[in-house]
Amino acid sequence: MALLQSVATLLLFQLFGELLHTLLHLPLPGPVLGMGLLTVWLLRSKQELNPALARTAEGLLSILGLLFVPAGVGIVANLALIRTAWLPLTVSLVISTLLTLVVTAAVLQGLLKRQQRVRA
Amino acid sequence: MTNFGYHPAVFLPLAPLLALTLTLMAYLAGVELQRRLKTPVANPVLFAVVVIGIALRLTHTSFAAYFAGAQFLHFLLGPATVALAIPLVQSIEVIRRSLVPLLAALIAGSLTSALTGYGLARALGASQPIALSMLPKSLTTPIAIGVAESIGGVPSLCAVLAIAAGILVAVSIDAVARSLRVTDWQAIGLAAGTAGSGIGASRVIPQHPLAAAFAGVALGANGLLTALLAPLLAKLLKHW
Incomplete structure (x- = not known):
């Protein structure tokens, strides 16, 4: 139960x-x-x-x-949508996503380290 | 005409059952592959999506027919999202202590995603509606679709981009963390959830409870932040 x-x-x-x-x-x-x-x-x-x-x-x-697999398979079914602009979409998606990862992780880790130093 | 053996009120019909079984087996095969190759690039979500995508093509099966079975798994995304509250509550002390850095990193990441997504697509020659579909790509799919719709993007394209961004985060987060020497699970979780929402989160959740908590916070808070900011950003970017 x-x-x-x-x-x-x-x-x-x-x-x-x-x-x-x-x-x-x-x-x-x-x-x-x-x-x-x-x-x-x-x-x-x-x-x-x-x-x-x-x-x-x-x-x-x-x-x-x-x-997420069923929704992901939907991508394959809708792949024609990116066909018209696949190059700008693929390049900007990859660069923008990696930049977002880098900025978010670096800012948080940097600020947390500073916070620890200030408190110590 | 006699209909042998099959009673729709009792059993799941054959085709949806096949779709459901295929999805589970493809995912399990992906998990096994990742275990053997020991690389996040062999991601089980990516593997299952590619295998099933090819299988549908080869058998001339429509996505609708596949989804008739797979929707039972898709439905569980709702309660699974609600379940993100539990790691969040379990780590609430850490979240409280890190609240200001967390919000600063979230805002930085959220703006980076929206501005570079739109800006790069535009700079590379994409039309405005297509570039606007890029702006909410790091959000969880239902929020991304809603935002794309409200700012003049293409919702279905945005859904494709949101899922692709999630898969990209799932396969790259380990390498990015290693090369930047990010070892803090709070930072890894927040980054995965901010850049790759649910699929990004699914990669880091099993790795550490703090990563799970921060990925959950990122998924919700980035969704809220971008949903509120996107109309303003779209207005500012309209002339470019």
Whole structure:
């Protein structure tokens, strides 16, 4: 039953997220709002995090890659879309994505090191 | 006409079952391949997508027919996204302590993605709607599509770019971290989630709990930030 309760919790918060998205026309999709709502709920709750919920989340997140495969196959089906501008799209996608990785990682690691030095 | 054995109310029909089984087996084969080759380039998502893509081509199967079965896995993306709250809550003390650096890095990464994505595509000769589809490419697909739509991009193209960016992050994040000597799991997680949203996150989540927490934060916060900033950016970039 613990597994079912955990899955029900996740679905319930996804549903709350979808409702919030639909009713308030928020720019974030239901599951992302659901993640935010569940975070707030768990932080405000006085009880320890339910180990069954933690296990279910871990299990689901360990196969997150698999869950993207159907949408990924959709790329192959839609590959004709990039045909008209494949060169600028491919080059800018690769450079821009790598730059984003570099900037985000370097800024965070640099600032965290500075913070540690200041606190030390 | 007699219909032997098959009862639609009882069993998953053959074609969707085949799609579902093929997806699982292709992914498992990709996991095994990555384990043997020990390189993130042999990414199980990329491997499964290519194998299934080729199989559909060869058998003249439409994406719709494949998706009829594969949608059961696709559906789980919703609860899996909600589940990102758990590593986030488990690491909340670290997130609180790193909050200011985290926000600074997130804003820097978010702007880098939007501006270089649009700017490079434009500089290389892409039309404005196509370059605008590039602007939200690092967001999780449903947000990316919504943003592309609102700023005059092409939503379906944007979906393709968002997934391609995620796969690119999944295959390159280890090499990028190594070459930059980034060893901090907070930085690796935040970078993967900011540049590659869900698929990027899926590469770092199993590696460290802090990476999972920061990738989850990045996915949500970058989505929110870019969704709010994109209309303004698009207006500023309109004349270029």
